[in-house]
Amino acid sequence: MSIMFFKVRSISRAGGGNAVASAAYVSRSRIVDVQTGRTHDFRRIPGLAHSEIMLPGGTSAATTAWASDRSRLWNAAEVTEGRRNSRVGREYTVALPHELPDDVRIGLARELAQRLADRHGVAVDIAVHRPGKGDPRNHHVHLLATTRELDDHGFTRKATIERNTDDRRRLGLAPTAVEYRALRAAWASSANDRLREAGLSERLEPRSRRTLELERQRVEPERENPDGGLSVAQRAVENWKRLKMNRDAGLETATRSQPARRRDLDHGLDF
Secondary structure, eight states: OOOOOEEEEEEEGGGTOOHHHHHHHHTTOEEEOTTTOOEEEOTTOOOEEEEEEEOOTTSOTTTSGGGGSHHHHHHHHHHHOOSTTOEEEEEEEEEOOTTSOHHHHHHHHHHHHHHHHHHHTOOEEEEEEOOOSSOTTOOEEEEEEOSEEEETTEEEEEOGGGSOHHHHHHTTOOOHHHHHHHHHHHHHHHHHHHHHHTTOOOOOOOSOHHHHHHHHHHHSOOOOOTTSOOOHHHHHHHHHHHHHHHHHTTOOOTTTTSGGGOOSTTSOEEO
16 A cells, blocks of 8 residues: 555744745745845755645736745745734645656646645645655655735735634634545545556555544444443444543543644644
8 A cells, every 4th residue: 555644734933933944945945034034045955856836726827926936925925924923834744656656746746736726725835855865665745835815916815724613614614624634535536546547556545544443343243242231343432432522522631621732723633
C-alpha cells in the first residue's frame, strides 16, 4: 500500500508563526519581510522539485498577477492581518505516491492545490519536495494557503474554512473536520486513479486507523465474555461512543480542556 499522509496545520501569530518565513522555507527561496525587515533565505537547502502559486478560478489574470509573486503574496497576507493572534496561513502537508514518476506527482500536487484554491477562493503556494537523507519514499508536497479569499480587488474576507464552528453552523456548513476528511478522501481517489492508470496495484487508504479498527471490530466474530457480557467488539464501540459523547458535552478532563489543548483550527489535524 502506498503511503497515506495528509496533515493540516495553521500558521498563527499566537504560535509564533509567520507566513513569509514559512513560504520562504518550503519554497527554498529568499523573501524579505517588509514589516520586520528580516530576510528569510533558504536557497541553500536542497530538495525542491517544483514550486508555483495557484489562484482561484474566476479571477482576472491581469488584476491578480501580483499574487503570483511569492514575496508580494505572503507579505500582503501578513500586512492584511492586524491582530496579534491572527492566523496568517494554513499548511497542508501531503505524501505523494513514490511509485509514480515526477511529472505525475507534480500533476497530482497541482490538482489538489487548484481544488483548494477554487473551493475556498484562496491563493495556494505549492512546494513539491524530493526525499532527503532519510526514507527514499518521502516525496511530499507543502501547500500554503492564504486564510483570506482573493479576488480581482485583492484580499477580502476570511475564507469559510477559517470560520469557527458557530459561524460555520450559522452558514449551514459542516464542521471543518468533516470538510478535511472529504478533502482527504478526494485526494486519495485522485492518487488512486493515477496509480491505477500506471498499472500499479498500490492504493491509498483515506480512512484513519481508528476508523479501520472500529470497522474490523464490527465485522469480526463476536467473542462472548465468560460472564455473558458484551463482546470485545461491542465494548470497543461503546467505549468510543461514550468518550465522544463526553467530549461533545464538554465533560473532558481539566488538562484537555485547557486552551492550549483545544482541538481546534490552531492545531495540526492529521485525519
